[in-house]
Amino acid sequence: MSIDENDIPALARGCAVLGTGGGGGVRTGSLAAIRAIREYGEVPLVELADLPGDALVVPLSGIGAPTVSHEMIHGEDEPKRIAEEVERIFGRPPSAIMSSEIGGANGVAPVAWAAQLGVPLLDADGMGRAFPEVQMVSMYVAGLPADLVIMSDVAGNVVTIRPIDGLWSERLARAVCVAAGSHALMADYVLTADRARGAVIEGTVTRALDVGRATEGATDPLEALRDRLGAARLITGKLTDVERRTTGGFVRGTATIEGTGDDRGRRLTLELQNENLVAIEDGRVRAMVPDLITVVDTETADAVQTESLRYGQRVTVLAWPCDALWRTPKGLETAGPRAFGYDLDYVPVEELTAHG
């Protein structure tokens, strides 16, 4: 299977939904993908099983505050410089590109990067959603040493980090990102296909396409999407309060939705750190990270990203289960509520919404 330009709108829509508010710049990523496909041709989508064991898979993502990356045009030279550095280090070029993060722009833009490099895209990612920090990837949870990060910025600088662990990779990569103008392209863990097995979440590009297509031509897009995701509807209402600040390369803040229609009188607050992390109603948690919480336009069911939240928007909040990997002890330690500073024991969204 290949990805052509007609697939990009659905892919973008699906990635936005899986982005849980984060991984901004989906529109910019889509334009880059379409432009690259027009110039270099369709991008083959391959599975791990298709690759030789020693083939190099390079997980790529843009790192930065969404309010910045939203405005950024990705240069063609950034993936090329990373590929050059990969070849310099490993003595052979990348065999495939993988999205580190299927949620948001980082799910779409790798199509452009793969096209520019003339390599296939792997049908997998490292999150099955979006997360704000570098070490919050399946490779880390799977216990692969976080021993190599390659970054390339729009100015043309290339930085290679050999961190001692995942937390240092986040700390150093974030510092480089901020110094580079709060946006950079990053390869985190260069993997052989053999090492990638069991350490990446497979099938997520196909999943994003599928989610994106769910609403196409639907008479009730919201219900079609909810059904395809297996999501619970937390509230339908309007945005009455949005508070955001960009600090240290992150967007942090809260958003409050007041119920309308059947939900009149209810009030849901979302805690944000690039992504939607916790949904609270009347002091009770309704869903929490690593489960997925996405704000969608009530009419079109298009995802509304953190940087696009606006007073008065008519929205619905959906929540659904994360990949099983994130519910393991190491998964929760890495990206559970406490990893984000919330003093909460993780409870799966199915249980929280069953009570509601």
Add this chain to the structure above:
Amino acid sequence: MSIDENDIPALARGCAVLGTGGGGGVRTGSLAAIRAIREYGEVPLVELADLPGDALVVPLSGIGAPTVSHEMIHGEDEPKRIAEEVERIFGRPPSAIMSSEIGGANGVAPVAWAAQLGVPLLDADGMGRAFPEVQMVSMYVAGLPADLVIMSDVAGNVVTIRPIDGLWSERLARAVCVAAGSHALMADYVLTADRARGAVIEGTVTRALDVGRATEGATDPLEALRDRLGAARLITGKLTDVERRTTGGFVRGTATIEGTGDDRGRRLTLELQNENLVAIEDGRVRAMVPDLITVVDTETADAVQTESLRYGQRVTVLAWPCDALWRTPKGLETAGPRAFGYDLDYVPVEELTAHG
């Protein structure tokens, strides 16, 4: 010639004088040098002419705020990790270590790093003094592309930067340094001996030893030092005001000296950014960067570093000419007063002090 542990006190004293207040941690650097010599033996001091043209010279320095590095113990693993990365990139190990900055701890500590790596120390450096920023080195002024920086921190992380120019190398290295706890070991420009010719300041280790020995056994250490340096005495007095703050990896501030004895009634203010940059008396500049300005103890003639300035100290301020390289247009553009934000046209210290 070799450097043995008996040379270290004189080397340290000389480096402190050439440090113009900066490059802190001379005592820590000396202890590290002595310990390393005891463990690994004397360190051969070589000249560029002694090395084959393709021998790799690795200029090393600690980067960070002196108030931090003062407290830091350099680990043995930091130079080893940089040497490993050099070998990984160039396919051969370093042939010699060079001090990037002869002034302060960065002039002494390379003795330890050379001993630990079992390679000679080159009798040269990249400044002939100390400067606060990464791109303020002779290699940059000589027009060598600032295309490689390797950093290694106490935690064990290694970061390789391929910057597009010297200003980016400073910006990215500084960000990594701050993220790594405001201290790291850094190789800036890995040079072949051929490329180093004309791009480094030769003879500066010998010079530092010579300056350090000038006061040994002297009846008037201050006069002996002034004479050896060819320095002007700007003022003798006591420190009445010291203002310092550590910000973004730098120490910035001012120090005021009020004259005593023959200088009673006079008052000199020093502007600091890690190093002493400008000396002002009655609104008139008496000396300015890149010329060297050092505060010394009036009695012992030992240099007083920025982080050791204390109210009431009896000090003398000396100023003398920098290496001719810094007086070229590119040298002044890189490290003249305007490079530090002072709206001053450079006037050599000889002219300024002749007027006085």
